Every structure is written in structure tokens, then in C-alpha cells.
Amino acid sequence: MSGAISSVEGLSALLSAQKAAFIAAGAVSAAERKARIQRVIDLLVQHHMALAEAMDADFGGRPQGYSLMNDVLGSLGSLKHARDRLEGWMGDESRPAFFPYDQMGAEAWVMYQPKGTVGIIGTWNAPLFTLFSPLACALAAGNRAILKPSEVVPRTAQLVAEIFAEAFDPLEVGVVTGGADLAQVFTAQPFDHLVFTGSTAVGKSVMRNAAENLVPVTLELGGKSPVIIGRSADLANAASRIAIGKATNGGQICISPDVVYVPRERLEDFLAALASTYGELNPTVAGNPDVVAVVNARHLARVEGYLQQAQAAGARILSLPETLAADPENRRRPLQVVIDPPRDSQIMQEEIFGPALVLLSYDEVDQAIADINARPRPLALYYFGEDAEEQRHVLEHTLSGGVTLNDVMMHPALHDAPFGGVGASGMGHYHGREGFIEFSHMRTVFKSPAYDPRREWGMLPPYGEHYLAAMAAQVTRD
Numbered sequence: 001m002s003g004a005i006s007s008v009e010g011l012s013a014l015l016s017a018q019k020a021a022f023i024a025a026g027a028v029s030a031a032e033r034k035a036r037i038q039r040v041i042d043l044l045v046q047h048h049m050a051l052a053e054a055m056d057a058d059f060g061g062r063p064q065g066y067s068l069m070n071d072v073l074g075s076l077g078s079l080k081h082a083r084d085r086l087e088g089w090m091g092d093e094s095r096p097a098f099f100p101y102d103q104m105g106a107e108a109w110v111m112y113q114p115k116g117t118v119g120i121i122g123t124w125n126a127p128l129f130t131l132f133s134p135l136a137c138a139l140a141a142g143n144r145a146i147l148k149p150s151e152v153v154p155r156t157a158q159l160v161a162e163i164f165a166e167a168f169d170p171l172e173v174g175v176v177t178g179g180a181d182l183a184q185v186f187t188a189q190p191f192d193h194l195v196f197t198g199s200t201a202v203g204k205s206v207m208r209n210a211a212e213n214l215v216p217v218t219l220e221l222g223g224k225s226p227v228i229i230g231r232s233a234d235l236a237n238a239a240s241r242i243a244i245g246k247a248t249n250g251g252q253i254c255i256s257p258d259v260v261y262v263p264r265e266r267l268e269d270f271l272a273a274l275a276s277t278y279g280e281l282n283p284t285v286a287g288n289p290d291v292v293a294v295v296n297a298r299h300l301a302r303v304e305g306y307l308q309q310a311q312a313a314g315a316r317i318l319s320l321p322e323t324l325a326a327d328p329e330n331r332r333r334p335l336q337v338v339i340d341p342p343r344d345s346q347i348m349q350e351e352i353f354g355p356a357l358v359l360l361s362y363d364e365v366d367q368a369i370a371d372i373n374a375r376p377r378p379l380a381l382y383y384f385g386e387d388a389e390e391q392r393h394v395l396e397h398t399l400s401g402g403v404t405l406n407d408v409m410m411h412p413a414l415h416d417a418p419f420g421g422v423g424a425s426g427m428g429h430y431h432g433r434e435g436f437i438e439f440s441h442m443r444t445v446f447k448s449p450a451y452d453p454r455r456e457w458g459m460l461p462p463y464g465e466h467y468l469a470a471m472a473a474q475v476t477r478d
């Protein structure tokens with residue numbers, strides 16, 4: 001069993017054939033859309049353990065229960081939500097016609113039509129979710145799709161290709177596998193829409209390539225998601241929730257807390273509380289199967305490079321749990337907390353995306369806000385505190401893809417709310433109805449009445465003497 005296409009020629013031929021099949025088939029009924037989504041659900045249900053095992057092997061250690069929760073159940077949530085609501089989403093929407101045509105029987109409506117073939121490029125950190133969740137919305141909107149899983153998780157990518165080949169005609173949903181070279185070619189194809197999940201740097205190249213064919217893009221990128229701990233926050237609760245968030249997937253999540261702003265006088269108390277919860281979650285690191293490994297040597301070297309540079313520049317670094325050695329063999333690492341590093345250090349510029357966290361002490365909350373606003377716009381922002389006025393102030397004076405208050409990483413779990421970035425953290429949305437709209441063409445239709453009044457009203461050339469006066473009389477302020 002193979003199923004994967006991995007050549008440029010194969011990809012290009014598949015895309016042409018898929019686009020032709022889409023046009024030949026015409027309208028895609030609700031029943032057909034639901035049946036396609038159900039087939040994706042069925043293959044996830046059938047192969048969930050094999051997929052969890054593949055992710056475990058690809059990471060060199062990722063708890064299978066976590067893979068089921070994040071990737072399988074997360075994807076099933078998106079798919080079932082779309083399956084059960086798409087019929088309500090896809091109906092034409094009546095719109096009021098303008099005066100005086102509305103009095104003469106004109107009609108207007110908006111149709112939500114599928115665009116055609118959606119290309120979907122996924123990441124390694126959430127290898128199924130970044131493919132299947134956009135796929136749910138793309139199929140709900142009546143599209144076909146070609147998926148490109150990340151080459152960093154090769155077993156998972158191969159298995160995804162195999163199970164789709166079993167359940168789908170590739171003219172409906174196809175899978176191509178390969179590395180950055182193939183991915184680059186993928187983004188230069190004339191898709192009808194492209195969804196890219198990945199880093200901001202690669203996102204720029206994706207958008208450049210897509211521009212050649214005027215392919216609309218949804219870019220789900222990353223960035224340094226900040227946390228502001230207000231003075232009114234329950235410090236132990238905030239530290240505990242941040243520790244839980246940071247321990248998830250070894251910190252390798254696009255919305256993982258990256259920089260935490262803490263009131264200066266509470267810094268040591270915060271560190272103690274963080275260490276306490278992190279130690280409860282991960283009392284050991286070496287050989288602990290609950291600790292998700294850094295995915296490969298390249299990413300480990302990247303994160304360690306940030307840490308070494310910060311240390312050389314004089315930053316204080318705390319290792320949690322403090323007393324235990326790292327395990328270089330299987331890339332499991334304690335959490336490294338970097339306190340007030342120099343502003344120009346790499347860890348202050350680059351998304352960490354691993355088991356490290358920056359703490360910055362502040363005196364006034366507006367300093368934290370100014371620092372966030374001086375940086376590229378993040379994918380997520382978190383605020384802890386009971387001060388409603390400060391909470392509103394933070395929300396109204398910052399911009400991020402989404403927000404969770406008094407916790408971290410919760411808002412993307414909403415199936416019925418848009419998920420996406422802003423500025424450097426991306427553009428466009430998926431999840432729920434907003435995802436359906438993203439992958440639909442909103443096509444406005446105007447149906448004219450039988451009678452055309454323009455001649456009778458002197459609105460057509462040759463213009464009579466009243467035309468200018470009649471138009472001028474309508475130029476009003478209210």
C-alpha cells in the first residue's frame with residue numbers, strides 16, 4: 001500500500017485532473033459534502049491508534065493519549081461540527097434590492113459557492129490537526145482538496161497518504177508527500193485556494209509564490225504569543241495554568257506562551273509557583289514518557305542556541321525541574337525559564353517553539369502593552385487578572401489573532417469561532433462557519449425586474465434638461 005504522490009509532475013497532473021473533475025461535477029449537494037466529511041471521520045476513527053503510534057515514533061516520544069486528544073479528537077471535533085451544520089451554512093442568503101427596483105420585483109441574494117481545489121500544507125507539531133481541521137471547512141464548502149503533510153513527521157505523513165488512498169478517489173481528496181522542495185512547488189500551483197500552516201518566514205515565500213497565480217491564501221503562522229499577568233491576578237493560578245500550557249507538546253504549539261510579563265515585585269513568587277506546578281506535572285524529564293520530546297536534532301539545536309546566546313549575554317536562566325539532568329538521547333528537556341534577557345538577544349526576537357519561556361518584569365502595565373505593540377502582531381495574547389478595567393484596557397490597546405483570559409491556549413478549542421492570525425501571525429480564518437466562508441466564493445446575484453424605468457425617468461442619453469438637476473438634488477448629507 002503506498003498511495004502517496006511525491007513528484008512535481010504527479011502533483012501537477014493531480015491538480016489539473018481534480019479541477020476538471022470539480023467543474024464536470026457541477027453543484028455539490030449537502031448530502032455529498034456530508035458523505036465526504038463522514039469518510040474522513042471514519043478513516044480517523046478506524047486508524048486512530050496507528051496514527052497516534054506514528055506520531056509517537058516521529059517525535060521520538062509523544063504520549064499517545066495526547067496525540068488522540070490534540071490531533072484525532074481535535075480534528076474529529078472540527079469535522080463533526082462542519083458535518084452537522086453545513087446544510088444551514090450553504091443556503092442562499094436573500095439581500096434587499098435597492099430602491100426603486102425593490103418596488104418592481106427585483107430580487108438579490110448571495111450564493112456560497114465552492115472555489116474548486118484547496119491545497120492544504122500542514123506542520124509537524126500538530127500533524128493531523130493542521131491538515132484535517134482546514135479540510136473540514138474546505139469539504140463543507142463543497143471543495144476538493146490536496147494535502148501536503150510535513151516531512152518532519154514522515155511516518156505520520158506516509159500513513160495519512162495511505163489511509164486517504166484507501167478511502168478517497170484522489171480526484172476528491174489527494175495527498176502528496178515530500179520536503180521543502182516539493183512544498184515550494186506546491187505553493188506555485190494554480191490552486192483555487194491555499195491554506196498554509198507554518199512559520200512566518202516560510203509564509204512570506206508561500207504568499208509570493210501564490211501571487212504568481214493570484215491564488216488566495218489562508219496563512220496560519222506563529223509568533224511570540226505574550227502573557228500579561230496583571231497585579232490583580234491570582235498568581236498561583238496564573239503560574240499553574242501557564243506551566244500546564246508550556247508543558248503541552250513540549251512547548252511546540254503555535255499559541256504556546258512565549259513571553260510572560262510579570263509585575264516586578266511579584267517575579268520571585270511567580271517563579272516559585274511556576275516551578276511548583278511544573279514539577280508536579282513533570283517530576284522527572286529523562287525517560288519520562290509524559291514529556292513530549294523536541295521533534296528533532298535541528299529544532300533542539302535551534303532552541304538550545306537561543307538559550308546559550310541569552311546565557312552568554314548575562315541572562316538568568318532557571319531550569320524546571322531544577323535538579324534533573326536533560327536527556328540528550330531522546331531530546332526530552334526541562335523547561336528553561338529565561339529571566340529579563342537583553343532586548344537584542346535571539347530569544348527576544350524569534351518564536352521559541354520549544355521547552356523555554358521568557359519572563360519580563362514590568363512596573364506599569366502600559367510598559368508591557370508598549371513592548372507587545374512594538375513587536376510583530378502575535379497569534380495569541382493572554383491576560384490574567386480580576387481588574388475588569390485593566391482587562392478591557394489590554395484588549396483595546398493590543399491586537400492578536402485571538403485571546404484567552406485567565407488561562408492560556410483555550411480559545412482555539414472553540415469550534416464555532418474563527419481561528420487565525422493578524423499581521424505577521426497570518427491572515428484569514430478557519431474553524432466553523434468562518435472557515436466555510438473562507439473557502440467559499442460569496443457570489444452576489446441580482447435578478448432584474450421585467451420593467452426598466454430608466455428611459456421614462458430621463459436617466460438615459462440623450463439626457464434631457466432635468467437629469468443633472470435630479471441627480472444634484474439627491475446629493476445630501478443625511
Ligand code: NAD
Nearest residue numbers: 122123124149150179180183184198199202220221222254
Ligand atoms: P515550517 O514553516 O518549517 O513548515 C511548514 C510546512 O511548510 C511543512 O509542510 C513544510 O514542508 C512546508 N515548507 C517548508 N519550506 C517551504 C517553502 N519554502 N515553501 C512552501 N512550503 C514550505 O513550519 P513547522 O516547523 O512545520 O511549524 C512550526 C511553525 O508553524 C511555527 O512558527 C508555528 O507557530 C506555526 N504553526 C502555526 C499554526 C497556526 O494554526 N497558526 C499551527 C501550528 C504551527
